[in-house]
Amino acid sequence: MIKSFQLSFTVLIVFTVLILGVVGNVEQKSQDWCWSIVNKDRCLQKECESLCSKKHPKGKFMCIPSTPGGPFQCHCRHPCR
Structure with missing residues (x-):
């Protein structure tokens, strides 16, 4: 049970980091x-x-x-x- 929680938590962290990277890249490209x-x-x-x-x-x-x-x-x- 702890292993499945640890795996789910790791997947959630990786997904969050990827999403934040994509959002940051889009914001950087939008210029005034x-x-x-x-x-x-x-x-x-x-x-x-x-x-x-x-x-x-x-x-x-x-x-x-x-x-x-x-x-x-x-x-x-x-x-x-």
């Missing part, structure tokens, strides 16, 4: 993202993509209107430092 305006006058897709990748190599670009119905601005989403 920051936004910066690369070009506030206009947003042409190729130009915006180029400017964003030059300024932030891991950045993703997006054209967002400055005001409803207004001109689009080039925004770059990148990992915060």
Whole structure:
């Protein structure tokens, strides 16, 4: 009886350590993202993509209107430092 309890306890501990490792790894990979305006006058897709990748190599670009119905601005989403 003690051996089965000891085995169950060992399996529970190993399982807990594995779960905590997976959760910690997922939390480590999630980063905070920051936004910066690369070009506030206009947003042409190729130009915006180029400017964003030059300024932030891991950045993703997006054209967002400055005001409803207004001109689009080039925004770059990148990992915060």
